[in-house]
Amino acid sequence: xxxITRFESGARMSQAVTYGDMVYLAGQVAGTVxxxxxxxQTQEIxxxxxxxxxxxxxxxxxxxSTTIYLADIATFAEMxxxxxxxxxxxxxxxxxTVEAKLAAPEYLVEIVVVAVKRPA
Numbered sequence: 460x461x462x463i464t465r466f467e468s469g470a471r472m473s474q475a476v477t478y479g480d481m482v483y484l485a486g487q488v489a490g491t492v493x494x495x496x497x498x499x500q501t502q503e504i505x506x507x508x509x510x511x512x513x514x515x516x517x518x519x520x521x522x523x524s525t526t527i528y529l530a531d532i533a534t535f536a537e538m539x540x541x542x543x544x545x546x547x548x549x550x551x552x553x554x555x556t557v558e559a560k561l562a563a564p565e566y567l568v569e570i571v572v573v574a575v576k577r578p579a
Contacts, residue, residue: 461478461479463476463478464477464478466511466515467511467514472485473485474511475511475512475514475515477515477516477576480576481573481574481575482512482516482517482572482573482574482575484508484571484572484573485571486569486570486571487508487569487570487571488500488561488566488568489503489504489566490503490507491503493565493566494565496537496567497529497534497568498537498538498541500566500567501537501542501570502545504568505541505545508570508572512572515576516577517574517575517576517577518574518577519547519550520549521550521576522550522552522572522574523553523573523574524552524553524572524573525552525553525555525570525571526554526555526556526557526570526571527542527554527555527556527568527569527570528556528558528570528571529556529558529559529567529568530558530559530561530564530566530567530568531558531567532556532558534567534568538556538568552572
């Protein structure tokens with residue numbers, strides 16, 4: 460039976476959870492660049508995804524699917540510019556991008572990731 464491992468857990472949620480070879484990340488939003496533009500927020504979120512995936516034994520080349528929430532779909536191209544310079548070109552995940560009202564108005568982007576661990 461596989462073990463559930465939780466990373467950076469708080470009273471409400473964990474930032475990452477692994478079960479077997481699967482890695483589930485919570486929705487990631489900007490931390491230090493809250494209030495900055497979509498490019499800066501996306502870049503910070505992608506760096507945080509890299510960090511969390513590494514902590515869970517994975518990396519961006521092992522991402523299976525991603526859901527990206529934008530506060531304003533008109534910023535789609537701006538977000539994509541940051542995404543395109545980051546994503547593994549040989550291993551792009553399945554992806555959906557939607558417009559949604561996020562938890563606070565200063566959040567412009569939120570990204571959710573499901574990945575697989577690196578082979579042991």
